[in-house]
Amino acid sequence: MAAPTIPGFDYQRIQVADGIALNTAVGGSGSPIVLLHGFPQTHLMWRHVAADLAADHTVICPDLRGYGASDKPADTDGTAYAKRTMAADIVALARALGHEWFALAGHDRGALVAFRAGLDHPTTITHLACLDVLPTLDMWQVMSGTNAAIGFHLYLMAQPPGLPEQMIAAAPDAFFGHFLDIWAHNPDAIPPDIRAAYLDACRDAVPSIVADYRASADIDVDHDQADRDAGSQLDMPVAVLQQDWGSALGFDAQALWSAWAPKLAHTTVNCGHFMAEEAPERIASELRTLVIR
Numbered sequence: 001m002a003a004p005t006i007p008g009f010d011y012q013r014i015q016v017a018d019g020i021a022l023n024t025a026v027g028g029s030g031s032p033i034v035l036l037h038g039f040p041q042t043h044l045m046w047r048h049v050a051a052d053l054a055a056d057h058t059v060i061c062p063d064l065r066g067y068g069a070s071d072k073p074a075d076t077d078g079t080a081y082a083k084r085t086m087a088a089d090i091v092a093l094a095r096a097l098g099h100e101w102f103a104l105a106g107h108d109r110g111a112l113v114a115f116r117a118g119l120d121h122p123t124t125i126t127h128l129a130c131l132d133v134l135p136t137l138d139m140w141q142v143m144s145g146t147n148a149a150i151g152f153h154l155y156l157m158a159q160p161p162g163l164p165e166q167m168i169a170a171a172p173d174a175f176f177g178h179f180l181d182i183w184a185h186n187p188d189a190i191p192p193d194i195r196a197a198y199l200d201a202c203r204d205a206v207p208s209i210v211a212d213y214r215a216s217a218d219i220d221v222d223h224d225q226a227d228r229d230a231g232s233q234l235d236m237p238v239a240v241l242q243q244d245w246g247s248a249l250g251f252d253a254q255a256l257w258s259a260w261a262p263k264l265a266h267t268t269v270n271c272g273h274f275m276a277e278e279a280p281e282r283i284a285s286e287l288r289t290l291v292i293r
């Protein structure tokens with residue numbers, strides 16, 4: 001069977017760096033918005049939202065470096081999956097498609113890439129949306145005690161190369177499927193063909209996915225801390241939509257985000273983690289409001 005695609009979107013492989021091309025779906029016309037997927041997913045997580053937004057925007061949905069059908073370079077020096085590197089990919093992608101500026105929305109891992117893009121490329125990113133995540137530096141600071149068990153995968157993939165990759169590769173469908181199961185309030189939002197596509201993609205990308213997470217326990221923290229020390233902030237309008245993790249783990253998510261984003265619109269949602277699939281009309285509406293604000 002052919003792999004699922006976003007209906008009505010054209011697919012291209014676009015070179016964004018030496019030896020790195022991103023599998024990218026592009027549809028619609030109008031002001032551009034780039035949508036970045038999370039873990040353990042691919043660009044397909046945006047299939048409903050992208051089709052909605054394409055009515056009045058150019059919508060660009062890549063697989064991140066290391067995920068899906070995009071290239072997966074070996075991480076030889078700890079920088080290949082730094083969010084700074086991955087953010088530069090997205091800016092290069094948009095420029096290759098003729099867009100010098102664009103709105104950017106990311107979910108989960110993609111939101112961390114979007115956050116870094118907003119800090120590193122403030123004149124390129126006009127509007128920013130981050131779904132169900134905290135900035136990396138804040139995330140590590142709020143994880144403590146037994147509550148941190150919910151993020152066991154963060155600690156596993158933060159370990160030096162070797163053991164995490166071996167453990168996950170021994171049972172990839174069980175590992176990645178675990179998160180698809182426990183993070184969704186509505187499992188029917190991820191139908192069997194899409195679930196199979198996610199598991200197929202993750203099964204083929206264990207080293208690069210682990211490298212992405214490992215970077216978030218190392219170089220990404222350094223980059224965030226340097227920006228915090230310098231007083232850097234996100235100057236563009238920022239929308240954050242997330243579950244109420246703060247009440248469960250004991251932190252004020254809106255306050256943490258406000259420190260980075262003076263023009264913040266923070267919304268708590270009651271759907272599951274995979275909100276673009278569980279509540280696509282709501283998410284499309286929120287993103288459309290963000291882009292035209």
